[in-house]
Amino acid sequence: MKILVTAKRVTDPYSKIVLKPDRSGIQTDNVEFKMNPFCEIAVEEALRLVDAAGGGEIVVVAVGDEEATKEVRTALAMGADRGYLVETDESKLDSDIVARLLVALVTKENPDLVLLGKQAIDGDNNQVAQLAAEYLGWPQATCAYRVELTDGGKGARVQREVDGGVETVQVSLPAIVTTDLRLNEPRYASLPGIMKAKKKPLETLSPADLGVDTALKVETVGFEPPPTRAAGVKVKTVDELLEKLATEAKAI
């Protein structure tokens, strides 16, 4: 079983994100960066599936600036075997470019399965996996809640989080799967894992190396802060709350 898995570098989900005063982007001075939490779940699932399949190889990829090497190393420390950094200017990417970079790597590596987070918690686009699946003509299962290999590793049964419940789909491999929150609890990299990761192969490529055109289909032309909501009043008792809801808010 060979799995290609993504490790996107994003702002720490617990950081407070605010715009720069000139609104040209977000303030990053006091913001930590780390692996997208949904990608961590994807790396963990890759490790478990390779175990379940009785062995295999996990190739991790990050697309971004040179700093994103750290996220590739983190995935290697968790247990992935080797990695790629596709080095680009992060501000000049859209989902479609990332999808086509991934497709180029899939063509090069021929994995049985590609695992990604369902969305990155910075851009919140939720597009890359689906775009890549269509370009490859592969089946997809997004928002996975449970993944089980079937047919001696030729298929997968995936339970997916959907509106109103959990849907089950059967896909034949190769396929693309994206991870949702409840799929697993990602492990922490162990100290020996971190030491070993330093020696694992990590190749840096450019979009040109992969033959991918980087003209933007979708371009961010500006930012604004979200509308603020003023804090209301504190009430002291349930009766006061009911009174306000009935007469002031007319909500009950």
Place this chain on the structure above:
Amino acid sequence: MADILVLAEQQLGKLAKASLHAIGAAKILAEKTGGTFEVAVAGQGVGGVAAQLAGFGAAAVIALEHEALSQYTAQAYAQAFGDYAKASGARFVVTAATAIGKDCAPRIAARLGAGMAADIISIEGSAGALVYRRPMWAGNVIAHVKVNTPTVVVSVRPTDFPAADASGAASPVQTQAASVDAGSLRMQYVGLEKVESSRPSLTDASVVVSGGRGLKEPGNFAMVEKLADTLGGAVGASRAVVDSGWVPNDWQVGQTGKVVAPKLYIAVGISGAIQHLAGMKGSRTIVAINKDADAPIFQVADYGLVADLFGVVPELTGKLAARQG
């Protein structure tokens, strides 16, 4: 041939309410571009849904029929809608940002060579210079994006676009065989484990009561459910309690869950993490019940009750029930 194609969703012959908001967005787009819109629905035997869709001012309603579309799969939907959009010459494809919309819209974009703006909350500018506003970073930033391709796919956040009103005139309904290459499909729908509920769905409900970690243990969630039921509302949850497995995933309100905008939102024992606020800030009236007076949820709440929820939630439920007497 209309310029705008709306993808309408149906399951088991029932039209998804979110699709009416997608039609609402298409109407806004049609006004800005001076174009017209069509609505397409895919499935097997979807004539009834198509007829339902005929009353919203579309230039035409298209029923795309194929046995491979009897249940939703991303591959078959992308082929059916993508190829119809291509054949019809549509310049815009509009879907609601629902589980199905999010799953298949990018595939349709790939098929059309189109750029896609996901989860948009408004359409600005005018024909030729359209700008889409969409939340990023869990709604902490609103980005303005433009799409540089001749064909554009957008998924719209249903809570931010009006549901289309029924119009007087009936649109012509055309049924046609969908373009699906059954041999190329490598995925099958197996089944749906429905979370059975007599409650309204989270995104449609006019009242939502959500619970968080402050409830201390899963058994106490019943308190939240009872309050919701008293108000005829839906039940939501913070990511923390979904993560802990207390409640189903599709109860999650927030950036990575559902975005809701009910008339009344009651947050019980929820501290108000950024990612949760992103999913409910648009609610008309927000009530927060939490014993921690400094909890961030109070910064967005219209009415905050700093109190032990184990005392006040049953009291609130009892008094509401008594009022309804």
